[in-house]
Amino acid sequence: xxxxxxxxxxxxxxxxxxxALKGVSFELLAGETHALIGENGAGKxxxxxxxxxxxxxxxxxxxxxxEIVAHNNPSVAKALGVAVxxxxxxxxxxxxxSENIALALEERSGWRRVDWKARRERARxxxxxxxxxxxxxxxxxxxxxPEQQIVEIAKAIGANARVLIMDEPTASLTEREVESLxxxxxxxxxxxxxxxYISHRLEEIxxxxxxxxVLRDGEAIATRDARSVDRGxxxxxxxxxxxxxxxxxxxxxxxxxMFELRGLSSKEACVSNVSLGVRAGEIxxxxxxxxxxxxQLAETIFGLTPADAGEIFVAGKRVEIGAPADAIACGIGYxxxxxxxxxxxLEMPIYANTSLADLSEVSHAGLIDSQEEDALAARFxxxxxxxxxxxxxxxxxxxxxxxxxxxxxxxxxxxPKILILxxxxxxxxxxxxxxxxxxxxxxxxxxxxxxxxxxxxxEILGMSDRIAVMRGGxxxxxxxxxxxxxxxxxxxxFGHVAAPARLP
Amino acid sequence: MKRYGQEISVAIAIxxxxxxxxxxxxxxxxxxxxxxxxxxxxxVLVVAVGMTLVILTGEIDVSxxxxxxxxxxxxxxxxxAGVPALIACLAACLIGAALGALNGALVAYVxxxxxxxxxxxxxxxxxxxxxxxxxxxxxxxxxxFQWFGLTQRVYxxxxxxxxxxxxxxxxxxxxxxxxxxxxxxxxxxxEAARVAGIGTHKLVFLVFVFTGAxxxxxxxxxxxxxxxxxxxxxxxxxxxxxAAVVVGGTAITGGRGSMAGTVLGVILLGTIGPALTFLGTSxxxxxxxxxxxILAAITIExxxxxxxxxxxxxxxxxx
Numbered sequence: 153x154x155x156x157x158x159x160x161x162x163x164x165x166x167x168x169x170x171x172a173l174k175g176v177s178f179e180l181l182a183g184e185t186h187a188l189i190g191e192n193g194a195g196k197x198x199x200x201x202x203x204x205x206x207x208x209x210x211x212x213x214x215x216x217x218x219e220i221v222a223h224n225n226p227s228v229a230k231a232l233g234v235a236v237x238x239x240x241x242x243x244x245x246x247x248x249x250s251e252n253i254a255l256a257l258e259e260r261s262g263w264r265r266v267d268w269k270a271r272r273e274r275a276r277x278x279x280x281x282x283x284x285x286x287x288x289x290x291x292x293x294x295x296x297x298p299e300q301q302i303v304e305i306a307k308a309i310g311a312n313a314r315v316l317i318m319d320e321p322t323a324s325l326t327e328r329e330v331e332s333l334x335x336x337x338x339x340x341x342x343x344x345x346x347x348x349y350i351s352h353r354l355e356e357i358x359x360x361x362x363x364x365x366v367l368r369d370g371e372a373i374a375t376r377d378a379r380s381v382d383r384g385x386x387x388x389x390x391x392x393x394x395x396x397x398x399x400x401x402x403x404x405x406x407x408x409x410m411f412e413l414r415g416l417s418s419k420e421a422c423v424s425n426v427s428l429g430v431r432a433g434e435i436x437x438x439x440x441x442x443x444x445x446x447x448q449l450a451e452t453i454f455g456l457t458p459a460d461a462g463e464i465f466v467a468g469k470r471v472e473i474g475a476p477a478d479a480i481a482c483g484i485g486y487x488x489x490x491x492x493x494x495x496x497x498l499e500m501p502i503y504a505n506t507s508l509a510d511l512s513e514v515s516h517a518g519l520i521d522s523q524e525e526d527a528l529a530a531r532f533x534x535x536x537x538x539x540x541x542x543x544x545x546x547x548x549x550x551x552x553x554x555x556x557x558x559x560x561x562x563x564x565x566x567x568p569k570i571l572i573l574x575x576x577x578x579x580x581x582x583x584x585x586x587x588x589x590x591x592x593x594x595x596x597x598x599x600x601x602x603x604x605x606x607x608x609x610x611e612i613l614g615m616s617d618r619i620a621v622m623r624g625g626x627x628x629x630x631x632x633x634x635x636x637x638x639x640x641x642x643x644x645x646f647g648h649v650a651a652p653a654r655l656p
Numbered sequence: 657m658k659r660y661g662q663e664i665s666v667a668i669a670i671x672x673x674x675x676x677x678x679x680x681x682x683x684x685x686x687x688x689x690x691x692x693x694x695x696x697x698x699x700v701l702v703v704a705v706g707m708t709l710v711i712l713t714g715e716i717d718v719s720x721x722x723x724x725x726x727x728x729x730x731x732x733x734x735x736x737a738g739v740p741a742l743i744a745c746l747a748a749c750l751i752g753a754a755l756g757a758l759n760g761a762l763v764a765y766v767x768x769x770x771x772x773x774x775x776x777x778x779x780x781x782x783x784x785x786x787x788x789x790x791x792x793x794x795x796x797x798x799x800x801f802q803w804f805g806l807t808q809r810v811y812x813x814x815x816x817x818x819x820x821x822x823x824x825x826x827x828x829x830x831x832x833x834x835x836x837x838x839x840x841x842x843x844x845x846x847e848a849a850r851v852a853g854i855g856t857h858k859l860v861f862l863v864f865v866f867t868g869a870x871x872x873x874x875x876x877x878x879x880x881x882x883x884x885x886x887x888x889x890x891x892x893x894x895x896x897x898x899a900a901v902v903v904g905g906t907a908i909t910g911g912r913g914s915m916a917g918t919v920l921g922v923i924l925l926g927t928i929g930p931a932l933t934f935l936g937t938s939x940x941x942x943x944x945x946x947x948x949x950i951l952a953a954i955t956i957e958x959x960x961x962x963x964x965x966x967x968x969x970x971x972x973x974x975x
Contacts, residue, residue, distance in 0.1 A: 456851065480853040494851045499844040499911055508841055508852045511834040518834050562852065 155218075157182040157346040158203070158234070158315045163212035165198055172198040174370040175212065180315060180346040185337060187349045187357045187378065190367035191390055191642070192442050192607040196350055199367070200317055203348075204236050205229035217314060235308035236317040241300035245293035249303055250275035252292055256307040278306035283336040298329040305336060316340060317348040322356060323443065334360055352441050354383045354646050366390055387646065391609070391638035399614030400590045402597070406617070407432030409468070410601035411484075411570045413453070416462035421448035422625040425462070430570070430601040435592060437616030438605040441645050445625035446605045447489050450572050454479045454486045467569065480509060482570075485563030487556075489574040489605070495559035498548030502540060503529035505547050505558050510566040532561035537587065553584030560588070564595075571595065574605045589615060609638050621645050662905025662957055666920040669949075673924070673931060681934035689930075691812045695881060697926035698815055699724070699890075701919070702874035703897045705826050706867030708918045711901055712830075713860050714843040714910025715770040719759060720871045720897060722781035724890030727752045727875035729785060732794035732885040735801040741880070744801065749872035755781065756868020760861035778894070785887055794885040803880055815877055822870075827915030839863065843910025899946065900925050903953040907961065925949065 158180040165173040173195045180186050190196050201207035203214065205224040214221045216232040243252050250271045257274075275288035282305040292300060301321060308316050318337075322330045337347060337360060351357055357364060361378040366389040373389050412429040423445055430436045440446050451457050453464065455473040464471050466482045473479045479486070488494040496505050506529045507514045514525040529543035536557040540550060547558050556576065563571060573592070577585040592615060596602055606612050612619055619631045621644035628644040677684045703720050710717045731748040735741060755777070762773040803811040830836035841849040842856045850856050879885045904921030906913025928949065929942035 476853040488851055494848050497841055497844045497848050515834050520832055
């Protein structure tokens with residue numbers, strides 16, 4: 153190991169008034185593997201984007217190999233030797249390995265003759281240096297996931313990367329494939345490359361990393377020597393913040409089990425053997441890391457990726473859900489995560505969005521009664537305090553919080569018995585956020601069973617009666633409101649089983 | 657008013673054309689000429705009604721010209737077998753619906769892009785018909801088939817009433833029926849429509865079936881005007897129809913448009929060519945001018961939707 157190859161000093165960055173990074177300092181040595189960990193939204197990806205020039209920092213300095221990078225952008229970062237490998241390889245599937253490498257490395261002059269022999273030879277050498285042997289003439293679409301990662305690494309080596317950022321490189325790899333990736337990393341280290349390694353898998357980090365830096369709420373909380381730190385301490389460091397927001401949670405007398413899953417599985421959605429029950433008046437929080445299968449579970453319940461095994465019960469009666477219309481008919485509502493893509497139709501006016509999931513409510517014999525439809529929209533505009541000139545306004549012209557309220561009204565209009573909310577307050581302003589929380593409590597008091605998926609731990613802890621933690625498409629454990637803490641939720645989510653976990 | 661921007665521009669263009677013609681070539685508005693114009697454009701209008709629905713759901717059907725030819729020939733063959741004209745008409749609609757179902761099933765359930773499916777059926781059906789008929793036309797049609805057995809003066813009235821009723825019914829349904837709403841929602845954002853419980857696959861399938869049936873109807877109304885049915889009818893019909901729908905303001909990406917716009921699009925593109933002849937210009941310019949009109953219409957539409965997106969984009973950043 154030698155001197156620092158990359159130094160970030162007091163980097164700050166805000167997005168529309170939200171402070172994503174609040175003066176983060178970070179140092180990477182040549183020949184070091186430095187792990188970067190933190191909860192969802194701690195600021196890891198923003199920091200990476202600043203290093204790779206994809207996003208400009210508001211303040212702070214970044215220097216590579218002792219030189220301050222004044223105006224970073226992706227091509228400057230590339231020239232300085234900063235390369236990044238994302239979780240999903242970004243290769244051209246219909247081109248060969250050598251062509252993919254050539255595209256990344258060659259000057260792009262359209263009239264230059266292609267030296268195919270040199271391309272193949274370079275690809276072969278680079279892949280060998282990445283510690284693998286892949287035929288350079290194979291199409292990338294025929295490569296396995298780890299082979300594709302090797303190609304990405306070969307591209308980085310070919311670009312003379314001095315800093316290699318790996319964002320969850322093992323997320324889609326099997327154990328054996330992870331081993332071979334680790335050998336490549338060791339090889340790169342010995343060549344003096346500095347590696348920034350982002351992962352949610354703590355066991356893996358303590359094996360591969362030299363140092364670990366923990367990010368939390370946009371701040372670098374601590375940097376520890378990987379050999380001397382234990383996982384409990386890391387989780388403590390990642391959480392470490394008091395639950396400061398006030399949630400309007402009230403205790404509701406719980407009714408009968410309204411909604412139950414028994415061994416629900418869907419191969420397509422990678423959901424396996426999920427069993428849980430929700431009572432009338434109960435809010436079940438679903439926690440887990442990004443990619444743990446929370447949204448996939450919701451989509452399986454709702455019939456978007458129908459289950460291939462297991463049973464769903466609504467109010468004690470077994471139901472078959474093969475399409476969203478079946479779920480709606482059973483009294484299930486689903487406010488999806490990506491509201492602009494799935495939650496609302498931006499090009500349509502508020503009234504049409506509000507009535508869309510239950511047009512029969514405002515129509516007679518298939519004929520829409522526009523007066524009733526307007527009245528329905530007006531009722532929700534008032535009840536949810538949607539800020540709009542009128543119900544005729546297109547949803548695309550509303551703010552994020554108000555769009556989310558329109559998405560909510562669509563499902564409330566179906567008078568559901570069970571409401572699934574996926575990240576209900578993501579990208580929503582503070583005011584709307586607490587209004588949405590208030591509404592959830594009101595709905596629970598009226599006997600609705602609510603399933604709330606959220607990446608925000610304070611929200612999960614503040615709003616839920618019970619918390620199901622997911623990992624790898626399964627339920628890792630279910631915690632009661634009393635026993636749930638940020639620490640034991642994260643322990644379950646990261647697969648560090650020391651917390652009291654009660655399986656359903 | 658902004659909502660009907662494109663329809664209004666097309667209406668103004670038609671009005672301007674009308675004023676020029678009224679002064680320069682008053683003969684254009686003679687009863688005979690208008691009747692001829694209407695009868696020759698009626699097939700385009702009827703197919704365009706279905707095409708509007710197809711394009712509103714975000715799909716396209718370029719096979720209508722071939723379906724049109726098959727249905728026309730089929731109607732003639734059936735009529736020659738001694739079947740009443742109305743039953744032959746119904747049979748042609750059913751054959752059209754079946755061919756539409758083939759397109760629809762491949763698009764909606766096998767999930768092949770509609771442009772690919774209908775390009776394939778366009779050539780396959782056209783050449784299939786050529787092979788079956790060996791290029792021969794259907795002649796010696798029974799008397800009861802021509803003009804549906806009506807007089808040449810009554811027939812245009814029947815055709816007009818049929819067209820108006822069809823356009824009005826579908827246009828009304830699109831605005832007032834839950835199914836119409838589902839079409840707009842699917843074309844705007846099929847994923848979101850699916851989450852809202854709309855059976856988008858079935859809907860797309862049915863829209864193709866409906867368009868096929870209307871193509872059969874159009875083929876019959878076209879065939880009864882002549883004493884022979886050509887086996888190569890409807891060549892290029894798909895382009896005329898799609899152009900009329902798009903000129904009428906229906907977004908080619910789906911989700912936006914109206915039946916009124918389609919009617920105006922058919923009128924503009926249908927009158928502009930013959931108008932040239934009346935104004936003493938060479939008819940060779942017709943196609944070129946139609947091309948210019950289409951380009952102008954889609955350019956205006958593109959600029960309009962970009963401006964709208966910009967507006968919406970700005971608003972969405974306001975929290």
